[in-house]
Amino acid sequence: MQHQERVERAAQGTRHAERLAAADVVAVALTWVDNGGITRVKAVPTAALPRAAAWGVGATPLFDFFLPDDSITDGRWSAGPTGDLRLLPDLDRLVVLAAQPGWAWAPVDRWTQEGEPHPQCSRATAGRLAGRLAGMGITVRMAFEIEWVLAPAEGPGPGPGFVPAMSGPAYGMARLVERSDYAADLLRALAAQEVEVLQFHPEYAPGQLEVSVAPESPVAAADTAVLVRTTIRAVAQRHGLRVSFAPAVVAGEVGNGGHVHLSIHRAGRNLMSGGDGPCGLAKEGEGFTAGILDRLPALLAVAAPSVASYLRLVPSHWAGVYACWGPENREAAVRLVTGSVGEQAAAANVEVKCMDQSANPYLVVAGLLACGLAGIEQGARLRDPVYIDPARWSAGERSTRGVVRLPQRLEDAVAAFRRESVLAEAFGPELADTIAAVRDAEIARFAGVAPGDVVAASRWTH
Incomplete structure (x- = not known):
């Protein structure tokens, strides 16, 4: 991801954060679905949305190996506790949650710290x-x-x-x-x-x-x-x-x-x-x-x-x-x-x-x-x-x-x-x-x- 794209994403995040704050939204739930079918989440305060939009939110790659009961298996591509990914929200899908007052929601794509799509991001795979x-x-x-x-x-x-x-x-x-x-x-x-x-x-x-x-x-x-x-x-x-x-x-x-x-x-x-x-x-x-x-x-x-x-x-x-x-x-x-x-x-x-x-x-x-x-x-x-x-x-x-x-x-x-x-x-x-x-x-x-x-x-x- 290039610098200019991050600048544009931050600006988009700022516009959305201002709109959400005016609607009394205090936090945004950022979700992805793991290979076991469980929707996982990280949340950010509304004021932190611009930075999250530009740089993402950290999450371990180990989530790829979670089972529905929260146990963790191993695999050829598991790095165990090491490494990090960035959760980049798709702000075009940002929604104020009608049944959860004070909350908004957006799905994320998962990227590497090097600015490339994570090979195990199922949302990016579907889009490709x-x-x-x-x-x-x-x-x-x-x-x-x-x-x-x-x-x-x-x-x-x-x-x-x-x-x-x-x-x-x-x-x-x-x-x-x-x-x-x-x-x-x-x-x-x-x-x-x-x-x-x-x-x-x-x-x-x-x-x-x-x-x-x-x-x-x-x-x-x-x-x-x-x-x-x-x-x-x-x-x-x-x-x-x-x-x-x-x-x-x-x-x-x-x-x-x-x-x-x-x-x-x-x-x-x-x-x-x-x-x-x-x-x-x-x-x-x-x-x-x-x-x-x-x-x-x-x-x-x-x-x-x-x-x-x-x-x-x-x-x-x-x-x-x-x-x-x-x-x-x-x-x-x-x-x-x-x-x-x-x-x-x-x-x-x-x-x-x-x-x-x-x-x-x-x-x-x-x-x-x-x-x-x-x-x-x-x-x-x-x-x-x-x-x-x-x-x-x-x-x-x-x-x-x-x-x-x-x-x-x-x-x-x-x-x-x-x-x-x-x-x-x-x-x-x-x-x-x-x-x-x-x-x-x-x-x-x-x-x-x-x-x-x-x-x-x-x-x-x-």
């Missing part, structure tokens, strides 16, 4: 891959669905018990009525933070809700996922509630997903609709989708990265556990959302359903973009679409149709990740090796642990 697609004239639009469960704050702690904060039926109006004040405050807070909400509703599992937001550019979509989850948690605390985004909250029941919607565009045209390919996909839209579908086993190492993730990935639970695709098929790992007649050009997208929120959203974005980009470059083609729940077919029929079950254990996903050259190249040797090391440590942590105990140990971590 989005830039490669933009260089080809392709614009990507993405959004994360956020599912969570609510429980009383005074309820059971980390042990086996879970008591939902709502008793109404799944998708039922009764459930919404029970928590309508909370829901209204949440929607007000998101609107104040300029998050465009498309839908809000009770979901299937006990105490479960979901919010869907408008699509954005890839890095912005991951930023918004972090911001929305932070807001959900803050509003819940004000209502005497606690939140879990964990993939499995009660062993054997439906868990929280983190589905991702994607569409690609060229010259303003949505390549997920109006083409000559299967179900109206344009050639590049088909290649992008096939590139993702073909690499889903490896992608799960970043998109379903916890041992608990595989307790959610159960057939016939709308979790997308079979590597197939189909129009409006909620049991396919990749669902083509066609949109209604007359709106396909605007609404068509693909939804990747086998992902959850124990994942780092920036790694998810980077992985999806890398695989989709490879599919375009290689001219990948999709197999025939699937129109039913693949679990209804026999194993032999699924085999004949080329429909395979996605990994059922984190170990298998990590093995596929290690073999996948597209992800290795996209992430680079340092980040790819560290992701695998963190997953190995997560596997070792829960070796021989019963599913109910895995759930209890991870329920309130995410």
Whole structure:
């Protein structure tokens, strides 16, 4: 980073600090997400924002090796307690937090002390891959669905018990009525933070809700996922509630997903609709989708990265556990959302359903973009679409149709990740090796642990 850029960043920080001070904001939370999927934070007083904008805030590189339980593993690229990074806030995403009076928030990129992007910065990696697609004239639009469960704050702690904060039926109006004040405050807070909400509703599992937001550019979509989850948690605390985004909250029941919607565009045209390919996909839209579908086993190492993730990935639970695709098929790992007649050009997208929120959203974005980009470059083609729940077919029929079950254990996903050259190249040797090391440590942590105990140990971590 050159001197003039630091001067400009400091000036931008000064302008924002003055605006925040006028709004009675006293501090800014600067967040990044580690390889274990935990949002970590350093905060600065508002008056210190100009210097933080120019020079960053110090943080150890060892955060790359943190597990969700705050234990620290080792790896080829770990320097242990030595070294330092700089957290540089993206002030274009600076937001005053509506549910945390006196606070603002900004995501950070992580840089070395030499003024270069940190090779293991997942946000920078996602941005670099989005830039490669933009260089080809392709614009990507993405959004994360956020599912969570609510429980009383005074309820059971980390042990086996879970008591939902709502008793109404799944998708039922009764459930919404029970928590309508909370829901209204949440929607007000998101609107104040300029998050465009498309839908809000009770979901299937006990105490479960979901919010869907408008699509954005890839890095912005991951930023918004972090911001929305932070807001959900803050509003819940004000209502005497606690939140879990964990993939499995009660062993054997439906868990929280983190589905991702994607569409690609060229010259303003949505390549997920109006083409000559299967179900109206344009050639590049088909290649992008096939590139993702073909690499889903490896992608799960970043998109379903916890041992608990595989307790959610159960057939016939709308979790997308079979590597197939189909129009409006909620049991396919990749669902083509066609949109209604007359709106396909605007609404068509693909939804990747086998992902959850124990994942780092920036790694998810980077992985999806890398695989989709490879599919375009290689001219990948999709197999025939699937129109039913693949679990209804026999194993032999699924085999004949080329429909395979996605990994059922984190170990298998990590093995596929290690073999996948597209992800290795996209992430680079340092980040790819560290992701695998963190997953190995997560596997070792829960070796021989019963599913109910895995759930209890991870329920309130995410």
